[in-house]
Amino acid sequence: MTVATLPRKGTRQYEERLSLFTDPDTCPTDVLKPVPLVEEQAFISWQQDIPREYLHLSPEETDRRISDARAYLGARLVILGHHYQRDEVIKYADFTGDSFKLAQHAAAQREAEYVLFCGVHFMAESADILTDESVRVMLPNMAAGCSMADMADPDDVYACWDSIQEALGGKGTVVPITYMNSAASLKSFTGKNGGIVCTSSNADKTFKWAFERGDKILFFPDQHLGRNTGYNMGIPLDQMVLWNWHKPNGGLTVEQVERAKVILWQGHCSTHQRFSVEQIEKARREHPGLKVIVHPECSWQVVQAADMNGSTEKIIKTVSEAPAGSTWAVGTEINLVSRLARENPDKTVFCLDPVVCPCSTMYRIHPAYIAWVLEGLVSGHVVNEVKVDSATREWSLVALERMLAVR
Ligand code: SF4
Numbered sequence: 001m002t003v004a005t006l007p008r009k010g011t012r013q014y015e016e017r018l019s020l021f022t023d024p025d026t027c028p029t030d031v032l033k034p035v036p037l038v039e040e041q042a043f044i045s046w047q048q049d050i051p052r053e054y055l056h057l058s059p060e061e062t063d064r065r066i067s068d069a070r071a072y073l074g075a076r077l078v079i080l081g082h083h084y085q086r087d088e089v090i091k092y093a094d095f096t097g098d099s100f101k102l103a104q105h106a107a108a109q110r111e112a113e114y115v116l117f118c119g120v121h122f123m124a125e126s127a128d129i130l131t132d133e134s135v136r137v138m139l140p141n142m143a144a145g146c147s148m149a150d151m152a153d154p155d156d157v158y159a160c161w162d163s164i165q166e167a168l169g170g171k172g173t174v175v176p177i178t179y180m181n182s183a184a185s186l187k188s189f190t191g192k193n194g195g196i197v198c199t200s201s202n203a204d205k206t207f208k209w210a211f212e213r214g215d216k217i218l219f220f221p222d223q224h225l226g227r228n229t230g231y232n233m234g235i236p237l238d239q240m241v242l243w244n245w246h247k248p249n250g251g252l253t254v255e256q257v258e259r260a261k262v263i264l265w266q267g268h269c270s271t272h273q274r275f276s277v278e279q280i281e282k283a284r285r286e287h288p289g290l291k292v293i294v295h296p297e298c299s300w301q302v303v304q305a306a307d308m309n310g311s312t313e314k315i316i317k318t319v320s321e322a323p324a325g326s327t328w329a330v331g332t333e334i335n336l337v338s339r340l341a342r343e344n345p346d347k348t349v350f351c352l353d354p355v356v357c358p359c360s361t362m363y364r365i366h367p368a369y370i371a372w373v374l375e376g377l378v379s380g381h382v383v384n385e386v387k388v389d390s391a392t393r394e395w396s397l398v399a400l401e402r403m404l405a406v407r
Pocket residue numbers: 084120145146147148149181269270271272333359360361362
């Protein structure tokens with residue numbers, strides 16, 4: 001359905017709205033205050049089959065309707081919220097966390113009939129896999145995906161796997177590891193081929209697990225998390241090769257594949273790729289004595305230039321437990337950093353990138369979508385359900401349970 005209040009494609013108004021999201025000098029962080037959905041600048045490209053009545057709801061009315069629906073649904077509903085969600089969404093979460101912690105919460109649900117996942121699509125898929133088949137998992141906005149996950153097309157990964165096996169000719173065992181940020185079909189492929197899922201909280205443990213079972217790792221889709229994890233384990237950079245999925249045989253020779261300990265998929269996170277060594281140097285010049293902590297989805301160079309790196313959970317713990325008066329430059333998503341700054345008024349906490357944008361796909365979750373989905377449940381309709389088919393679910397569950405079991 002096309003929403004009539006939005007400018008038509010090709011008109012000046014359409015181009016103006018679009019430019020807000022293509023102009024590198026413009027960042028939608030300046031519109032992070034709660035507004036009705038129709039005023040969200042990027043709504044032009046989001047899921048638009050939401051009934052029109054939700055477009056114009058004021059933040060107060062949306063909040064009241066969500067609260068009423070939650071009260072009605074009670075313990076039948078659990079809302080999970082990823083740390084990168086904006087404040088006006090995360091406030092509804094029963095549990096917050098990074099993808100690992102939320103996977104644990106999803107697996108622990110025994111009472112709930114419904115799980116609303118305020119995050120992105122691959123997280124809702126994982127929640128569906130980890131919960132009982134009777135639990136209905138929903139995503140507020142089906143357009144909330146992950147650009148990194150989209151960089152690993154399943155057919156490309158299967159072709160890569162076959163090419164590697166052919167190059168090795170039966171010499172050596174490759175263990176696939178997929179980052180949580182991937183489609184369920186890739187988790188299933190990983191489970192079927194003796195591999196494991198990882199998150200940034202446990203990537204090191206899953207690497208260790210894999211090397212106990214094989215000689216090489218195929219890691220996808222995030223090259224940076226793979227490279228940073230391998231390097232921390234003492235694997236030289238020249239033994240971690242990059243599989244360029246645009247090129248035949250990944251652009252690698254048979255010798256390069258034979259020699260590699262880790263084969264990294266050429267994928268990245270567009271949010272974390274923005275952080276640079278220059279930003280770290282500038283922050284150090286301007287704030288003598290500051291500490292820099294970054295997410296391992298940042299490049300190897302950035303991670304090496306920082307004082308420490310870790311998952312969002314580790315970043316939160318480190319900054320929260322730091323001494324009063326300390327100064328922190330943080331290299332991760334802006335919603336998390338802004339919240340961390342507010343929750344630690346005794347410290348100076350700021351984002352490493354002064355014009356960093358929020359994760360544009362996480363930002364697609366707006367309270368109006370939550371109201372729509374919850375009021376649907378109240379009236380007996382499940383909208384935006386994320387359902388993984390049983391064949392995919394079976395092997396994905398194997399790979400996810402291996403991950404939850406690593407210590
Ligand atoms: S922050 Fe990066 S990896 Fe995470 S959901 Fe957004 S695009 Fe994907």
